[in-house]
Amino acid sequence: MVTMQDVADHAGVSIATVSFVLNNTKPVSPATRARIQEAMAELGFRRNVVARALASRRTRIVAMAYPALEHRFSGSATEFFTSAAEKAADLDYHLVLWPVGNDGTELTELVAQGLVDGVLLMEVQLEDPRVTVLRATGTPFAMIGRTSDLEGLAHVDIDFETTTQDAVAHLYDLGHRRMVLVSGSLDQKSFRDYGPYIRTEVAYRRIAAEYGIETVVVECPSSAQAGREMAAKLLREHPRTTAVLALNEYTALGLMSGLNRLGRSVPADISILALLASPDVGSLGDPELSIMRSPGIELGRLGIEALVRLLDGHDPGPPQLVPCRLEIQGSTAPPAKKIRKRRA
């Protein structure tokens, strides 16, 4: 391994001066700078990041902390991970993956090791012990998602208001007046405190009221199977429905095939629009699902940016709320003109 001392010797300067040009932290005469850079190139010098970390008390490593047990992330954990890792690399940071329990004990241990400068928290719950831990230890952190108390907390999240607004507008503009929101099951333990479901439902109730349409919300577990089973219930309990907003794309696809089995056609009889969805999964529908595309890639990137700003001593900036964007495919269309008669 080539060390800074080797470079200094080779260039006939002190190790301090090498450090100054490397970090651009003090003025160095052009001639000296050139000699040093030449030496570095010649020897193939790479600064040892561990030594730098110890001396500077900054590791330039950040952690992505996510719930260890809950492996059904909001669809696109891969998008978060990879876009966060790429943005971190851009900013000369490394990203470590920390699967941690929700109670915060593992996180406490990990933070105390001194490996990371800061933490990016995924899948934040409305009341989240991990946030308490990070605050208590004074660890810089940003969140993807939101707690209910946001006082002074850096975060990025989906803009559920705009997303829901745009989704309803799309269906309304097509002519739909009888919609149903198929939400997640809040009684599933892991979702009891799950912001996206709660926020979307709140937004939907408000927006539906504004549009003057009846507000119907049904809960459904997040799986194709549950969506399939939901079809019969929907037709039975809300027979005049012409459009469904589904908070989960698996549910949406299941519902579509369930409706097909029951002789209903999408979108001719019922339109389906998936919120918080991905085009990959949406493309599996027949017809392909119209979706509100989750901004997973943007959120991973923005989360890292906010965290790094914090680490650099800057203001993290205002919370970034990014809406899902409408991508119209074949599962949404104007409602049938005539009012469907009750089946004989």
Added chain:
Amino acid sequence: MVTMQDVADHAGVSIATVSFVLNNTKPVSPATRARIQEAMAELGFRRNVVARALASRRTRIVAMAYPALEHRFSGSATEFFTSAAEKAADLDYHLVLWPVGNDGTELTELVAQGLVDGVLLMEVQLEDPRVTVLRATGTPFAMIGRTSDLEGLAHVDIDFETTTQDAVAHLYDLGHRRMVLVSGSLDQKSFRDYGPYIRTEVAYRRIAAEYGIETVVVECPSSAQAGREMAAKLLREHPRTTAVLALNEYTALGLMSGLNRLGRSVPADISILALLASPDVGSLGDPELSIMRSPGIELGRLGIEALVRLLDGHDPGPPQLVPCRLEIQGSTAPPAKKIRKRRA
């Protein structure tokens, strides 16, 4: 921050002795040990991993290197990432994510930083410059996947032989004799050198010959859309086919819906079995797809285990080849008894 020196002072011993009990690296009298442990507990001491890394020349960090650009992993990157991270944590390691180009230059830079003890390489190509780089720099590494030259290389991979064998056996036992393998498109740039497709096809040709069934292989891009389009081609060019093995689950689902559109029923007219698939995606089919389930979680875990064995100076052990496991759902069934007549 509580340092080792603080603990030593508090316990009335030298810092060396603290290190000995912490690492269990030299015998320490029970009394002294107890005093030290008490002091550590009392002060809430956590060893600084950065200082440890610098002094011991072992960071206990490993990197997961994966292709930066190719974001269509083999379905389950999340499974690899999370199971590898969990296993690493079990073994007291940290996992960093390194999105790197295929040409190995970025990897060279990163390795030279001295941050990691070893690298776990994902999505290995048959000829892989990254492998060349790691060998040249003497970096310990293990692969998920395989190069064509495996001389002395630690790796884990899917057992394509057994997977294909079991898949064919399932269909054959149901009574199928006319099968088609729908492989990936090897002319897509990123797949030109893609082991899973090549290995499966080779295995399939051999096994089909053993079973005495005609060997038909068609290529198809890995998307639902392409699968849908494949349906017509299949019926036109291979009209007597009773079962399809699809290497990609998106293709499989697309094919199923394409066949439906053309008036064919799965599995009544044609059975479909997806290789290298996940139950989540498979559940989106109607009927749900029978799959050979990819062992993503096992591979992530085994990859880390092999790498860490290497880092601990042990033999990495023999290559672990893990087959996909058959999960029978609704898309495979015995072929229709009568030979289907050509359409009028």
Added chain:
DNA sequence: CTGAAAGCGCTTACAG
């Protein structure tokens, strides 16, 4: 603009 030196918090021969 440049250098000598202390220090980051550990590990690890070496000596006793």
Added chain:
DNA sequence: CTGAAAGCGCTTACAG
């Protein structure tokens, strides 16, 4: 069984 001390490869006041 325990300790004094060198050293890991950098950064950073401090001095000139």
